[in-house]
Amino acid sequence: MVLQAIKYTRGSLQVLDQLKLPYHEVYRDIRTVQDAWDAIHSMQVRGAPAIAIVAALSIAACLARLKNTGADPALLGSDMSGAGPICDNLQLLLTSRPTAVNLADAVRKLEKVVWQAQAEPESTDYSINEAYIQAAEQMLVDDVQDNENIGNYGADWMSRHTITAFPAAKLSVLTHCNTGSLATAGYGTALGIIRSLHSHGHLKRAFYTETRPYNQGSRLTGYELLHDNIPSTMITDSMAGALLGTKREEENISCIIVGADRVAANGDTANKIGTYGLAVLAKYHNVKFIVAAPRTTIDLLTPTGQDIKIENRKPIEVTTMRGPTLQSSSDGSVTVGKDVQEIAIAADLTGAWNPAFDVTCHGLIDAIVTEKGVVEKDENGDFNFEKIFAD
Numbered sequence: 001m002v003l004q005a006i007k008y009t010r011g012s013l014q015v016l017d018q019l020k021l022p023y024h025e026v027y028r029d030i031r032t033v034q035d036a037w038d039a040i041h042s043m044q045v046r047g048a049p050a051i052a053i054v055a056a057l058s059i060a061a062c063l064a065r066l067k068n069t070g071a072d073p074a075l076l077g078s079d080m081s082g083a084g085p086i087c088d089n090l091q092l093l094l095t096s097r098p099t100a101v102n103l104a105d106a107v108r109k110l111e112k113v114v115w116q117a118q119a120e121p122e123s124t125d126y127s128i129n130e131a132y133i134q135a136a137e138q139m140l141v142d143d144v145q146d147n148e149n150i151g152n153y154g155a156d157w158m159s160r161h162t163i164t165a166f167p168a169a170k171l172s173v174l175t176h177c178n179t180g181s182l183a184t185a186g187y188g189t190a191l192g193i194i195r196s197l198h199s200h201g202h203l204k205r206a207f208y209t210e211t212r213p214y215n216q217g218s219r220l221t222g223y224e225l226l227h228d229n230i231p232s233t234m235i236t237d238s239m240a241g242a243l244l245g246t247k248r249e250e251e252n253i254s255c256i257i258v259g260a261d262r263v264a265a266n267g268d269t270a271n272k273i274g275t276y277g278l279a280v281l282a283k284y285h286n287v288k289f290i291v292a293a294p295r296t297t298i299d300l301l302t303p304t305g306q307d308i309k310i311e312n313r314k315p316i317e318v319t320t321m322r323g324p325t326l327q328s329s330s331d332g333s334v335t336v337g338k339d340v341q342e343i344a345i346a347a348d349l350t351g352a353w354n355p356a357f358d359v360t361c362h363g364l365i366d367a368i369v370t371e372k373g374v375v376e377k378d379e380n381g382d383f384n385f386e387k388i389f390a391d
Ligand SMILES: CSC[C@H]1O[C@H](OP(=O)(O)O)[C@H](O)[C@@H]1O
Pocket: 046, 047, 048, 049, 177, 178, 179, 180, 183, 184, 188, 189, 190, 216, 258, 259, 260, 261, 271, 272, 273, 356
């Protein structure tokens, strides 16, 4: 089974409800733009590239149903067709989550497609709709290829910048959050590099953090690594320092690989909360720290990390945890039950701080791996993205 966060055919869009993973695989129908907004905002679907793709395809699916079926009950009364309504819906979707730039990048590109289609001689709502649908569908196709390129560029860079015994030796790496097929259209970014290292026979073990409070690591990255039979070990977020400090061969981390939600023009990177601390640990322990991100995550319009808006989410997401019930058997074995329960894990359910992201300054980042190649700092310690945007 291929791991699919997004299931799309023209006129139909479903997302894998990631709030229920890893124990329950439930797909949700996305029949309206509001359905997409709700799924993104609640983090049923999450991950910078996946958020942008689901948003774009939610409008495409509605437009296709309008064309194919005339009047879809879910769309009755909603003015979807044509440049204006499409752009209004794109702007609505933009409000679902603020930090990841991929969504804003997709909105900018799709609005341009729509206005250009409207400017065509004899354009009609349907010709504009069709232009939009094709552009949105292309995003889904491009993302998987981009991720495979990131994977290969990243694996190649590591072969030249980590242990000298490469390729004979194998590397152990640490990753944070989830940056795989569940955060993208497929293969993944940072997890894509781990997949490429593994497929090239160069991965000893992938360590991954649980990534509190949403547990993208323990629930999603663990789910993906198990699915792909990649040797992996989970650690709690608080164990990262001890892991980097150990000098035992089997836990010797050569590189920390993370994704990104927004890379500013100077290379400062917003990513899942906890990333900055890992970058500081990497610097202290002389371990490489690389960011994997498609160009749609690089925001040349945002000068530095200080200009990135960080999403603050509800305290209740920190002070509670959700998971399936466990059933113990007389032989001591434990099985996972069907019922999902939510439990309080804090004395005060209201007092937590819950920023969803933090910013890692570019000085702590050794390389930014994109689908067009690896960007490293110049002799002045600055990142320059001109080359990868040249085409
Ligand atoms: C492929 S980049 C995924 C990126 O998004 C995650 O955030 P969230 O789960 O809140 O959407 C995390 O920051 C990952 O690095």
